[in-house]
Amino acid sequence: MTEKKERFNFPRYEYMCLHPAYIPNAVFVSLEQGGGVSKPLVKPGDSVFEGQTIASGYKTSVPVHAPIPGTVIDITERTMPDGKNAECICIAFKGSFNFEGKNCSANLHWNKQSAHKLISQIRHNGIINTFDTGNASLAWQMEKCSASPVLGVRLFDFDPSCFVDGFISSFFIDEVLQGVLICATAMQAKSVVFFYSASDFVLPDKEKTDAYFNKISYSFIKTDTRFYPSGSERVLQKIVKKTPPVQNAVSSVNLFIDSRTAFSVYKCIVLSMSLTDTIIEVNGQALHESKMLKVKIGTPIRRLLEECGGCEKPPAKIVINGLIKGTAVCDLDIPVTKYVKTITLLAATDLPDQTVSQCIHCGFCRKACPLGIQPDRIYSHYTNKAPLEPDILLSAHLCDNCALCNAACPARLPLYQTVSTYKEKK
Numbered sequence: 279m280t281e282k283k284e285r286f287n288f289p290r291y292e293y294m295c296l297h298p299a300y301i302p303n304a305v306f307v308s309l310e311q312g313g314g315v316s317k318p319l320v321k322p323g324d325s326v327f328e329g330q331t332i333a334s335g336y337k338t339s340v341p342v343h344a345p346i347p348g349t350v351i352d353i354t355e356r357t358m359p360d361g362k363n364a365e366c367i368c369i370a371f372k373g374s375f376n377f378e379g380k381n382c383s384a385n386l387h388w389n390k391q392s393a394h395k396l397i398s399q400i401r402h403n404g405i406i407n408t409f410d411t412g413n414a415s416l417a418w419q420m421e422k423c424s425a426s427p428v429l430g431v432r433l434f435d436f437d438p439s440c441f442v443d444g445f446i447s448s449f450f451i452d453e454v455l456q457g458v459l460i461c462a463t464a465m466q467a468k469s470v471v472f473f474y475s476a477s478d479f480v481l482p483d484k485e486k487t488d489a490y491f492n493k494i495s496y497s498f499i500k501t502d503t504r505f506y507p508s509g510s511e512r513v514l515q516k517i518v519k520k521t522p523p524v525q526n527a528v529s530s531v532n533l534f535i536d537s538r539t540a541f542s543v544y545k546c547i548v549l550s551m552s553l554t555d556t557i558i559e560v561n562g563q564a565l566h567e568s569k570m571l572k573v574k575i576g577t578p579i580r581r582l583l584e585e586c587g588g589c590e591k592p593p594a595k596i597v598i599n600g601l602i603k604g605t606a607v608c609d610l611d612i613p614v615t616k617y618v619k620t621i622t623l624l625a626a627t628d629l630p631d632q633t634v635s636q637c638i639h640c641g642f643c644r645k646a647c648p649l650g651i652q653p654d655r656i657y658s659h660y661t662n663k664a665p666l667e668p669d670i671l672l673s674a675h676l677c678d679n680c681a682l683c684n685a686a687c688p689a690r691l692p693l694y695q696t697v698s699t700y701k702e703k704k
């Protein structure tokens with residue numbers, strides 16, 4: 279079966295540097311940002327310092343750290359960037375920073391630590407894997423891997439309307455390579471496979487890369503990112519199988535990470551910083567200026583829009599994490615979480631007609647689905663209780679969340695979201 283892919287033409291914003299965003303007066307730190315719910319360790323009235331563990335993680339969830347120093351003013355429910363409600367710890371800014379604005383000395387002896395200790399540090403610092411929408415604890419995923427696994431690293435963005443991983447790979451390749459090396463050492467990986475975009479990535483200096491990976495074999499695979507999906511786990515595994523020098527040494531990849539996850543690991547192990555800030559692209563035609571920002575976790579997105587000079591055109595929609603499979607939100611007080619990569623502010627003139635209508639049985643969603651799933655029938659079963667053969671419902675578990683069915687549907691039905699609901703029920 280030939281691979282079904284689409285070509286999308288989204289505007290590509292150019293970024294010359296990373297801007298540190300202003301420190302917010304208050305942050306709202308979600309207790310659900312790592313594949314599970316974290317347990318609060320503080321209560322209203324408590325003083326916290328920057329980087330203090332304010333919630334503990336369990337299995338798939340990760341510990342949460344105070345992004346700013348201050349006082350806990352509340353623990354309350356709020357809408358999150360994925361559209362769901364979650365409890366969050368509200369901290370009002372007060373006091374001084376331990377890390378922010380200070381030169382952190384690099385720990386160049388991290389490789390003297392055991393693999394077990396490295397994984398425990400990755401867990402303790404609250405790192406999640408943002409390769410996929412699952413956003414599980416990276417330490418938990420590493421521990422689940424079999425012996426001598428293969429680590430895959432995507433150096434470009436899954437959604438072609440985003441440029442966060444591409445930006446980090448271009449501007450911080452040294453840090454990314456070190457972060458990958460730490461992950462590979464922690465997992466005791468036998469090999470690392472990097473996937474890079476043929477159109478906008480320059481390979482790092484070979485001598486330097488060889489020096490980093492002197493004990494672990496590595497390879498770089500060029501990926502044609504003009505077509506979508508080119509960065510899903512399924513597509514990347516297929517590429518590994520088709521690439522001769524790699525397929526001889528590596529039959530499949532056991533764990534995938536992206537550039538931003540590798541960069542976070544570098545910061546936590548080499549610079550000894552917990553995950554209290556993240557890199558986010560704030561873009562869109564409605565904005566005065568699009569920017570790549572270093573943002574404190576828990577910052578309300580309203581602050582970031584102000585940081586970009588506000589709106590040039592009346593905004594019609596805010597989309598989190600990409601125009602193909604992102605989530606539309608309407609509340610400007612939604613806080614940034616560890617899994618937010620992109621915030622796009624669309625003007626009314628940029629919006630296609632989004633009016634939802636009834637299924638017209640055109641079959642476009644089935645044609646678009648690369649996995650032969652029947653999203654229209656699953657949707658109809660979900661909304662109207664239409665009869666459905668069990669094997670068609672079971673096929674939802676194959677879905678790799680590419681959202682091509684949504685893009686193809688003229689009735690604008692939320693097909694991918696519905697299929698995902700059944701996938702999660704497994």
Ligand code: SF4
Pocket residue numbers: 646647648649650651653676677678679680681682683684693694697
């Ligand atoms: S059903 Fe899943 S795999 Fe198929 S097109 Fe939709 S999102 Fe992609």
Ligand code: SF4
Pocket residue numbers: 636637638639640641642643644653654657686687688689690691693
């Ligand atoms: S693409 Fe939309 S309208 Fe067409 S069959 Fe699928 S669900 Fe129905």
